[in-house]
Amino acid sequence: MSKKKENEAEAASSILEYLNTQNRPYSAGDIFSNLHGKFGKTIVVKACESLASSGKINEKIYGKQKVYAPKQTQYADYKESDLQQIDEEIKKYEKICTELQRSCKVLEEEYRVLKSSLTTEEAIARLSELNKICQNNQDHLKRIKSESNHISPAEKDKIIKNRKTAVQTWKKRKRIASDMMDAILENYPKTKKQFIEDVGIETDEEYNVTVPQI
Incomplete structure (x- = not known):
């Protein structure tokens, strides 16, 4: 076996052991950092993908990032159907979360519009000011019309x-x-x-x- 293959095999073994010990999901970048650069980042990425393709660990894609987690069947008496149900629940709550985020954006926009609008007190004061201006203009117009020095x-x-x-x-x-x-x-x-x-x-x-x- 070539030196490169030995490194990849060692990296895969170490990563599998690390994930099983920690029992929590990590990205390839997290694993590379947590192993303190014991293996090159490219080797870590390839090892994670190899472990996932062989079914030794689970791979989940969130947006543009891949996350790797240990198989849960080794920790308890889980059935594959149970894991599938959990995945379905995760998808359901992700959908709910997305809808809530969308609703939140709509509410934030409504709040921004309301915040930039006049309050009831400010609107009343502004209306009173405009009524005074209107009355002054009407009085001025009345005085102009009452003058006798108009020309035809x-x-x-x-x-x-x-x-x-x-x-x-x-x-x-x-x-x-x-x-x-x-x-x-x-x-x-x-x-x-x-x-x-x-x-x-x-x-x-x-x-x-x-x-x-x-």
């Missing part, structure tokens, strides 16, 4: 139209003046600023005004 829609349209005409005229005249000034400055020996001072032109910029938007 026709008068309003006329004002807007006159303003639009005035702004357009302002823009037009400003553009004409700018074009005339540019034409003169082509042959003027001084700067634009000096020309404005010499002629005495008053500009919008001098009075910090701009043409309004229509």
Whole structure:
């Protein structure tokens, strides 16, 4: 027998003895740690799988992890049917546990929503605040409607139209003046600023005004 096979056989024997002595389930990683690195981790994994495939120990899969446990028939007068029944009960309770966890998540979400909502006292206070704002707005609206200096829609349209005409005229005249000034400055020996001072032109910029938007 090769050295590798001897190590695997020794590891299998030691692991079987360890599991039977402890009488509790372990993962291959746990067994490797508990044997204090006596055998390499790869050898421990192979030995566990070999013992399980030969029926010397039990193998259970939980998610992505495999767990190994000793055969219980060596400790008491168990029947295989008894063990199967226990396995069925385990599956039943695992299903119940999963359903409870799902229900717990739903309740946690409901609690989160309720926690972020206003309490009854806060809702009453907020409603009172909004009622006051609403009443103030209604009073303000009533005062506006009772004023006698309102203008009719026709008068309003006329004002807007006159303003639009005035702004357009302002823009037009400003553009004409700018074009005339540019034409003169082509042959003027001084700067634009000096020309404005010499002629005495008053500009919008001098009075910090701009043409309004229509």
